[in-house]
Amino acid sequence: MITYSFLQHYWWFLISLLGGILAFLLFVQGGQTLLFSLSKTEDEKRLLVNALGRKWEFTFTTLVTFGGAFFASFPLFYSTSFGGAYWVWMLILFCFVIQAVSYEFQTKPGNIYGAKTYRSFLFVNGLLGTFLIGAAIATFFTGSDFIVNKANITQQLAPVISSWGNEWHGLDALFTVRNWTLGIAVFFLSRSLALLFFVNRLNNEVLEARSRKFLWYNAIPFVVFFLIFVIWTLLSEGFAVDPTTGVVSMEKYKYFSNFIEMPIVLVLFLLGVVSVLAGVIGTWITPKFKSGIWFAGIGTVVTVCSLLLTAGYNNTAYYPATPSLQSSLTIYNSSSSFFTLNAMSLVSLFIPVVLVYITIAWRAMEKKRIDIEDVNGDDHAY
Amino acid sequence: MELMDVSLLGWSRAQFAMTSMYHWLFVPLTLGLGVIMSIMETLYVRTGNEAWKKATQFWMTLFGVNFAIGVATGIILEFEFGTNWSNYSWFVGDIFGAPLAIEAILAFFMEATFISIMFFGWKKVGKKFHLASTWLTVLGATISALWILVANAWMQYPVGMEFNPDTVRNEMVDFWSILLSPVAMNKFFHTVISGWVLGGLFVVGVSSWFLLKKREVDFALKSLKVGAIFGLISTLLVAFTGDGSAYNVTQRQPMKLAAMEGLYQGKTSAGLVAFGILNPNKKAYNDSIDPFLFKVEIPSMLSILGNRDAKSFVPGVANLLDGGYQTKNGAALSFTEKQTRGKAAIQSLAEYQKAVAAKDTTAAALHKAKLKENYPQFGYGYIDKATDMIPNVPAVFYSFHIMVMLGMYFILLFAVLLFFINGGKIEKTKWLLWVALFSIPLGYVAGELGWVVAELGRQPWAIQDVLPLKAAISNISGYSVVITFFLFLTLFSALLVAEIRIMLKQIQKGPEAH
Numbered sequence: 021m022i023t024y025s026f027l028q029h030y031w032w033f034l035i036s037l038l039g040g041i042l043a044f045l046l047f048v049q050g051g052q053t054l055l056f057s058l059s060k061t062e063d064e065k066r067l068l069v070n071a072l073g074r075k076w077e078f079t080f081t082t083l084v085t086f087g088g089a090f091f092a093s094f095p096l097f098y099s100t101s102f103g104g105a106y107w108v109w110m111l112i113l114f115c116f117v118i119q120a121v122s123y124e125f126q127t128k129p130g131n132i133y134g135a136k137t138y139r140s141f142l143f144v145n146g147l148l149g150t151f152l153i154g155a156a157i158a159t160f161f162t163g164s165d166f167i168v169n170k171a172n173i174t175q176q177l178a179p180v181i182s183s184w185g186n187e188w189h190g191l192d193a194l195f196t197v198r199n200w201t202l203g204i205a206v207f208f209l210s211r212s213l214a215l216l217f218f219v220n221r222l223n224n225e226v227l228e229a230r231s232r233k234f235l236w237y238n239a240i241p242f243v244v245f246f247l248i249f250v251i252w253t254l255l256s257e258g259f260a261v262d263p264t265t266g267v268v269s270m271e272k273y274k275y276f277s278n279f280i281e282m283p284i285v286l287v288l289f290l291l292g293v294v295s296v297l298a299g300v301i302g303t304w305i306t307p308k309f310k311s312g313i314w315f316a317g318i319g320t321v322v323t324v325c326s327l328l329l330t331a332g333y334n335n336t337a338y339y340p341a342t343p344s345l346q347s348s349l350t351i352y353n354s355s356s357s358f359f360t361l362n363a364m365s366l367v368s369l370f371i372p373v374v375l376v377y378i379t380i381a382w383r384a385m386e387k388k389r390i391d392i393e394d395v396n397g398d399d400h401a402y
Numbered sequence: 403m404e405l406m407d408v409s410l411l412g413w414s415r416a417q418f419a420m421t422s423m424y425h426w427l428f429v430p431l432t433l434g435l436g437v438i439m440s441i442m443e444t445l446y447v448r449t450g451n452e453a454w455k456k457a458t459q460f461w462m463t464l465f466g467v468n469f470a471i472g473v474a475t476g477i478i479l480e481f482e483f484g485t486n487w488s489n490y491s492w493f494v495g496d497i498f499g500a501p502l503a504i505e506a507i508l509a510f511f512m513e514a515t516f517i518s519i520m521f522f523g524w525k526k527v528g529k530k531f532h533l534a535s536t537w538l539t540v541l542g543a544t545i546s547a548l549w550i551l552v553a554n555a556w557m558q559y560p561v562g563m564e565f566n567p568d569t570v571r572n573e574m575v576d577f578w579s580i581l582l583s584p585v586a587m588n589k590f591f592h593t594v595i596s597g598w599v600l601g602g603l604f605v606v607g608v609s610s611w612f613l614l615k616k617r618e619v620d621f622a623l624k625s626l627k628v629g630a631i632f633g634l635i636s637t638l639l640v641a642f643t644g645d646g647s648a649y650n651v652t653q654r655q656p657m658k659l660a661a662m663e664g665l666y667q668g669k670t671s672a673g674l675v676a677f678g679i680l681n682p683n684k685k686a687y688n689d690s691i692d693p694f695l696f697k698v699e700i701p702s703m704l705s706i707l708g709n710r711d712a713k714s715f716v717p718g719v720a721n722l723l724d725g726g727y728q729t730k731n732g733a734a735l736s737f738t739e740k741q742t743r744g745k746a747a748i749q750s751l752a753e754y755q756k757a758v759a760a761k762d763t764t765a766a767a768l769h770k771a772k773l774k775e776n777y778p779q780f781g782y783g784y785i786d787k788a789t790d791m792i793p794n795v796p797a798v799f800y801s802f803h804i805m806v807m808l809g810m811y812f813i814l815l816f817a818v819l820l821f822f823i824n825g826g827k828i829e830k831t832k833w834l835l836w837v838a839l840f841s842i843p844l845g846y847v848a849g850e851l852g853w854v855v856a857e858l859g860r861q862p863w864a865i866q867d868v869l870p871l872k873a874a875i876s877n878i879s880g881y882s883v884v885i886t887f888f889l890f891l892t893l894f895s896a897l898l899v900a901e902i903r904i905m906l907k908q909i910q911k912g913p914e915a916h
Binding site for chain 1: 459462463466467469470471473474475477478480481483484485486487488489490491492493495496497498499500502503504505506507508510511512513514515516517518519521522523524525526527531535566569570571573574575577745748749751752755783784873876877878879882886889890893896897899900901903904906907908911
């Protein structure tokens with residue numbers, strides 16, 4: 021029997037899965053930050069741009085879907101976080117707006133600002149986009165300063181449902197060191213994934229060799245910052261919810277307990293981490309190994325998904341409010357109604373269909389690895 | 403209190419209007435040009451004629467440039483519901499979020515997947531696979547339009563919902579009535595087909611330029627013919643769906659209709675203003691000054707279009723505020739009566755919350771019943787005075803009438819173009835080619851004005867009768883919104899200039915470059 025609680029858990033799972041897929045697809049952003057350092061010639065730059073340019077829309081669409089799905093399933097998060105942490109979300113949006121034109125416009129005659137400007141836009145999108153998304157997601161574990169009071173809708177002069185507790189409106193996330201660690205980890209993860217993508221997709225020995233070399237400089241900082249974030253989080257207090265009263269309180273080692281009490285999530289998390297490491301280390305030690313992106317990519321999806329599951333499952337507040345703990349958002353108090361979640365769940369049955377046609381399309385387009393001749397011979401190349 | 407900062411409301415509205423209007427510069431061409439290039443590719447696949455392939459690729463390049471900036475301006479809109487209208491996002495998010503999520507799942511991925519094949523797959527997939535990808539890209543864009551227009555229509559005509567005092571929000575109770583509401587269906591067809599009209603104007607305008615330059619004559623004639631036929635059919639369909647829009651507005655948003663027509667005092671057998679100049683000296687809705695300096699009316703037409711009855715009564719601004727006229731449901735309420743009921747509904751909600759907190763089930767049931775009784779006027783409880791209910795009449799009136807006149811002009815233009823094309827004299831009819839070329843911007847003007855009518859005309863509501871904008875807004879600093887307004891205005895303007903220049907360069911290169 022489908023219960024309200026089941027649907028709330030189902031939708032948190034979908035949000036977590038989308039978050040994982042988004043983290044994987046951020047390799048496009050990571051690749052954009054490598055445009056100026058990995059390539060030495062214009063041909064190499066164009067090759068990188070065109071390899072990434074055939075994938076950027078998926079990352080962009082996943083981000084939009086992540087937002088739309090959050091709106092439909094947990095509208096109180098949409099309302100509280102976007103309306104409160106205004107600046108951090110606006111900056112993220114700004115980064116993605118400048119990305120959307122930069123592929124199409126950069127080599128077109130008459131683009132006014134020149135290819136370098138559009139490539140700089142791509143760099144900014146890669147740098148800020150990954151870091152800010154990482155830092156914003158870290159607040160799911162560290163908390164944000166906001167207050168929610170739905171009853172205020174009856175205040176006819178000021179019907180404010182939620183308010184941010186300071187004038188920084190989201191930029192205050194940067195005052196917490198732990199948020200920085202995840203932001204930096206996501207930044208280096210995206211670059212590492214991009215390098216694995218280049219190894220897999222480019223038919224260019226020079227760029228492939230350079231990508232393998234660059235992997236050292238990016239995967240190691242990723243692992244270091246990710247471990248700092250994870251260990252710090254597991255050893256910190258977490259935001260526990262009393263399942264009977266709904267009261268939120270601080271609990272020691274809450275996220276560690278969540279892993280222990282949800283062994284499947286723990287196993288998935290560990291498998292995900294191992295898969296990421298296997299993809300990276302395999303690419304380092306085996307010169308002919310080109311499939312690292314699939315190991316690391318799938319590993320990223322699973323790791324991030326399971327990390328987000330620990331933030332929302334097992335009676336945990338996924339968007340904690342500090343210091344106003346009782347304003348914290350849980351999958352119970354912030355979700356859509358049973359009817360809407362149920363209707364949306366039916367729509368979610370189309371997701372496999374979407375995945376099937378994406379697979380068919382990718383297979384059709386990715387029969388061979390891309391080289392500079394492909395780029396030069398394509399009228400629509402960037 | 404930050405929330406009541408007037409500039410916050412004004413700038414939040416300005417930001418949403420600015421980003422929406424920028425987005426709407428690009429969406430209609432995506433919808434219209436997308437169908438036209440798909441038709442051309444279909445002709446190529448069916449005939450094997452390479453000229454159609456070249457034509458398809460030429461228009462596809464322009465489509466790509468336009469599409470990219472449409473995507474750039476679109477992402478901000480989805481998130482602005484949260485960033486700038488956070489109260490709204492909770493109060494109706496249970497209903498409004500679903501179409502946005504469905505749009506992303508069903509439409510955006512379709513576009514993102516197949517557009518890649520459309521642009522890069524000419525040499526990698528078969529002809530039919532490629533053609534299917536082109537059509538699926540356009541279908542994705544159209545499905546995307548469906549869901550966002552369903553969401554917008556719901557704001558104009560909220561159906562399929564029920565207020566839940568425990569969660570303090572409106573909740574969906576009937577998905578299909580939201581999707582299939584007459585306002586949603588009509589808005590979808592009217593808006594999407596208006597994009598087709600722009601696509602037609604764009605293609606005939608650009609093709610005319612080639613003929614004027616005596617370049618690419620065969621390509622230009624082929625494109626001109628497709629564009630003119632497609633444009634004429636689309637314009638006629640827009641007129642038909644426009645009639646449906648007028649009927650829906652009369653039935654569901656009578657204040658908007660009154661503003662569209664500059665109708666202050668209602669009438670039976672009301673005439674439709676074909677052309678008019680508003681009197682700037684009219685200061686109050688209930689003064690005795692004639693609202694028009696000059697007007698030409700079609701007798702009884704407004705009653706026919708609005709109520710399907712030539713003798714019916716169409717209320718004006720004064721009637722809508724003062725009430726008392728007869729409707730299907732009895733005497734209409736005045737604004738003051740609605741405001742009283744709205745305040746009572748809000749008060750009942752507050753009392754209900756207190757009763758629940760005190761675990762007083764009897765009182766809670768009583769207040770809940772009172773809330774339900776007055777909920778249809780809930781939003782009026784936030785409105786200060788009657789005049790707040792009146793949209794900007796000159797802006798709505800002129801936008802509506804110019805839009806309609808442009809629509810009529812487009813029918814004429816496409817018909818005349820087809821006449822000369824069929825007569826084989828189009829190449830020599832230079833005046834008509836110039837007219838077609840300079841008509842491209844008019845298509846954009848008509849589309850933007852349509853949105854001005856739809857959105858300014860429903861002020862002060864975010865959700866008709868349920869939630870006014872002032873109660874929908876986020877609690878942020880007005881200065882923050884001013885900064886982001888100018889940030890995005892500057893960025894979008896800079897990108898628009900680049901986009902136009904790229905388009906012009908691509909057009910100058912012509913189809914032979916592909």
